[in-house]
Amino acid sequence: MKGFPTSADIYLELDGRKIAVVQSYRAKAAKSSKNIEAFGESEPVATIEGQKSYTVELTRLYATDTAISDGIDFYNLTDFSLVICKPDRKVIYSGCEWSGIQEDGELNATVAERVTLTAARRIETTA
Template sequence: MTGFPTSADIYLEMDGKKVAVVQSYTTRASKSSRNVEAFGEIEPVATIAGQRKYVLELTRLYATEDAISDGINFYELSDFSLVICKPDRKVIYSGCEWSDIQEEGQLNAMVAEKVTVVASKRIETAA
């Protein structure tokens, strides 16, 4: 694969099956690090890394034909993965749960406009 990712390269996966393609995404990672303070010290003596949190904003999700025939419902998705195929690696956000869904109504279209997802894990693999 060469070039930039396309919607075919960004998708939701559940139980090993591609259930939706994603037009675009934005990720935000944060960590709840904290300082360790000691009596009599002006500055912290150490910093402890905390848990990581991944929040992903997905735009224009289209359910795959197989997912539609299986009766997929974006509101019932749970414990799924977001897979992003890049030219040199694949990034997988797993243990995903949605926290916000915004839809636009169109006849006979299984499309969610924006979905906010919280992931528990992020891994990178070589392409």
């Protein structure tokens, strides 16, 4: 069994290649639901599960050397994945699109301070 996750264990992936490592993340999942009402009933008779949505806030992204040499730009990323390796499993957020990017620092820095992304899917696999 592996130890505690490090920044090398949290990364962005595009077309099977690691393009950035991430220092930390905060994930939020939400799910809509709908009540089913029946005529004459004072309360809903059932609740139906709706769509799930995943929002993840990443802190301190460092572009990999390969991504830099390939000219990958965080602002042009689309349909990428976030991979989080935990001691007993791997969590993958796929179909990601960014919704916010905050940069602080020096000119031409390869670091994005905070990126907020929305993922289409979340899956867990055993490590």
